[in-house]
Amino acid sequence: MLEGKLEQASLFKKVVEAVRELVQDCNFDCTENGLALQAMDTSHVSLVSLLLTADGFSEYRCDRNLALGINLVSLTKILRCGNNEDILTLEAGDSADSLVVRFENTQQDRMSEYALKLMDIDQEHLGIPETEYAASITMPSTEFQRICRDMQSISESITIDCTKGGVKFTCEGDIGNGSVTLKPNSSADKPELCTKIDLSEPVSLTLSTKYLLNFCKATGLSQQVTLKLADENPILVEYPLSAGHLRFYLAPKLDE
Amino acid sequence: MSLYQFLIAVRQQDGQQLMAETGETTSHLMGMFYRTLRIIDNGIKPVYIFDGHPPHLKSGELAKRYVRREEANKAMEDAKETGDTAELDKFSRRTVRVTKEQNDEAKKLLRLMGIPYVDAPCEAEAQCAALAKAGKVYAAASEDMDTLCFAAPILLRHLTFSEQRKLPITEVKLTETLEGLDMPMEQFIDLCILLGCDYCEPVKGIGPATAVKLLREHKDLDGLVKYIKDHPESRYKIPENWPYQDARELFLNPEIVDPATLDLRWEEPDVEGLVDYLVKEKGFSEDRVRNGASRLMKNLKTAQQGRLDGFFKVLPKEKTNTGDKRKQADKAADKTKKVKISKKK
Numbered sequence: 001m002l003e004g005k006l007e008q009a010s011l012f013k014k015v016v017e018a019v020r021e022l023v024q025d026c027n028f029d030c031t032e033n034g035l036a037l038q039a040m041d042t043s044h045v046s047l048v049s050l051l052l053t054a055d056g057f058s059e060y061r062c063d064r065n066l067a068l069g070i071n072l073v074s075l076t077k078i079l080r081c082g083n084n085e086d087i088l089t090l091e092a093g094d095s096a097d098s099l100v101v102r103f104e105n106t107q108q109d110r111m112s113e114y115a116l117k118l119m120d121i122d123q124e125h126l127g128i129p130e131t132e133y134a135a136s137i138t139m140p141s142t143e144f145q146r147i148c149r150d151m152q153s154i155s156e157s158i159t160i161d162c163t164k165g166g167v168k169f170t171c172e173g174d175i176g177n178g179s180v181t182l183k184p185n186s187s188a189d190k191p192e193l194c195t196k197i198d199l200s201e202p203v204s205l206t207l208s209t210k211y212l213l214n215f216c217k218a219t220g221l222s223q224q225v226t227l228k229l230a231d232e233n234p235i236l237v238e239y240p241l242s243a244g245h246l247r248f249y250l251a252p253k254l255d256e
Numbered sequence: 257m258s259l260y261q262f263l264i265a266v267r268q269q270d271g272q273q274l275m276a277e278t279g280e281t282t283s284h285l286m287g288m289f290y291r292t293l294r295i296i297d298n299g300i301k302p303v304y305i306f307d308g309h310p311p312h313l314k315s316g317e318l319a320k321r322y323v324r325r326e327e328a329n330k331a332m333e334d335a336k337e338t339g340d341t342a343e344l345d346k347f348s349r350r351t352v353r354v355t356k357e358q359n360d361e362a363k364k365l366l367r368l369m370g371i372p373y374v375d376a377p378c379e380a381e382a383q384c385a386a387l388a389k390a391g392k393v394y395a396a397a398s399e400d401m402d403t404l405c406f407a408a409p410i411l412l413r414h415l416t417f418s419e420q421r422k423l424p425i426t427e428v429k430l431t432e433t434l435e436g437l438d439m440p441m442e443q444f445i446d447l448c449i450l451l452g453c454d455y456c457e458p459v460k461g462i463g464p465a466t467a468v469k470l471l472r473e474h475k476d477l478d479g480l481v482k483y484i485k486d487h488p489e490s491r492y493k494i495p496e497n498w499p500y501q502d503a504r505e506l507f508l509n510p511e512i513v514d515p516a517t518l519d520l521r522w523e524e525p526d527v528e529g530l531v532d533y534l535v536k537e538k539g540f541s542e543d544r545v546r547n548g549a550s551r552l553m554k555n556l557k558t559a560q561q562g563r564l565d566g567f568f569k570v571l572p573k574e575k576t577n578t579g580d581k582r583k584q585a586d587k588a589a590d591k592t593k594k595v596k597i598s599k600k601k
Contacts, residue, residue: 040564043563044563044564044565045561045562045563045564047562063567079463124570124571125570125571126564126568126570126571127567127568127569128568129567129568129569197575199387206517208561210348211499233567234562234564234567234568249564249568251561251562251563251564251566251567253560253561253562254560254562254563
């Protein structure tokens with residue numbers, strides 16, 4: 001039996017919106033600790049990993065581990081039936097063949113309830129090894145989104161070079177090339193606008209613009225984003241949530 | 257394999273093969289050139305494997321093919337006399353043979369394009385499988401199911417079918433196939449031999465379902481053959497002179513070049529060389545050749561997208577409570593597909 005109540009439907013809506021670009025069908029794994037999701041896109045280039053811990057819910061209960069197989073397109077259709085400010089409740093029985101989604105408006109005078117049919121999804125779980133990242137860059141998520149958006153019209157890939165002095169995003173395409181350099185900065189009154197770089201050694205990765213842009217769908221979830229890089233390893237793009245996280249991994253492009 | 261397809265399929269409207277002014281056939285080069293470009297445009301780096309000498313076990317199959325070709329030849333002559341163009345076209349396609357020169361021309365083309373190729377000592381499928389197994393390439397692409405028997409971890413079918421046919425590419429994973437059939441590799445090979453391969457005739461009256469059942473009962477072909485011999489009253493007859501042991505040996509220890517000794521390199525195309533060869537010698541359109549060469553250059557430069565599989569390992573499955581949910585229909589379909597694929601051609 002799963003029962004989870006979120007004070008704001010918007011959080012769940014945005015999460016699903018961000019994941020939907022990469023995966024169509026996936027299992028939501030429910031345990032007593034919270035709601036988790038891990039899935040790769042069909043071409044096995046990127047992986048999304050979501051964790052909504054139990055304390056992120058105003059009420060949460062899950063007595064038995066459940067894997068809810070969900071088609072995200074269908075789930076989106078149902079989530080559109082609720083407003084962002086609504087209180088959202090997710091409910092599923094132990095052998096349920098559907099997930100019940102309930103919306104309650106803030107005035108508590110309108111209640112709606114939808115049931116989504118579940119699927120049996122045979123999904124592989126991947127073990128993600130602990131990686132020692134050579135660089136960790138924390139920056140405003142809107143800035144990251146802007147860079148990806150600006151560069152998408154120039155090149156299919158973006159190279160991220162990180163050194164002590166700053167982080168440089170470059171793109172090279174048929175029409176020309178471009179770069180954006182960000183230097184670490186801190187401002188006490190606006191911590192969400194800070195750029196922070198932790199670096200053990202310089203690192204450079206080339207990544208697909210298309211996938212990075214897909215990750216940017218999560219921009220609305222968090223004011224800051226953290227990029228973690230290690231040479232020849234997948235980049236980790238992490239959007240922290242108030243209780244949990246939304247992480248994206250993307251395999252780099254390889255030079256021969 | 258592909259060269260045959262091109263010689264058969266790449267034709268003008270009147271059914272004649274494409275020819276240069278000198279009257280040489282160029283269908284194979286045309287097909288090779290454009291198919292390779294299409295593969296590269298889709299971000300795939302191909303390696304071509306050429307067949308070596310056929311294993312002697314294949315002589316039976318080859319003889320049969322020869323007879324069929326002879327028959328077609330005859331029928332073609334007949335059709336010529338009666339002036340039936342549809343028939344003529346049909347049979348002329350069946351008489352196609354790839355000549356040594358055409359093979360060499362194809363190799364020359366690949367060299368100019370900067371695409372690596374390997375001359376297999378024997379069966380090309382075996383070499384493909386070995387390269388895939390050694391991790392030199394991601395998968396073996398072939399229409400021939402034998403590739404799985406040669407233990408290619410991943411087999412791609414319909415990789416280069418015409419886009420118009422809208423056939424999805426099929427990816428067959430060997431481990432999953434074996435898991436689905438619940439069979440060890442040796443038994444799977446036996447199964448394929450039983451159903452008929454290039455080296456052994458199929459046993460009459462045994463289809464995929466029966467074959468799986470019989471092999472489960474008798475464990476392997478040795479057991480099954482012994483059983484049939486000991487029970488002459490059984491419905492099945494083993495063909496005379498049925499060298500299943502040799503066929504098995506051929507699948508298990510094929511004659512191949514050690515993949516570790518092969519250095520596969522994608523190089524820049526020799527644009528002028530291509531123009532000289534294709535345009536001046538073979539009468540291709542210069543614009544198209546130059547355009548193709550620039551596509552080769554572009555794709556060579558763009559870095560290849562890596563995959564996550566190498567970094568993250570699949571965890572063993574945990575049993576979760578999935579309950580009584582709607583089954584994904586393709587799961588059941590998958591099983592039947594897996595049985596079907598072991599039936600060749």
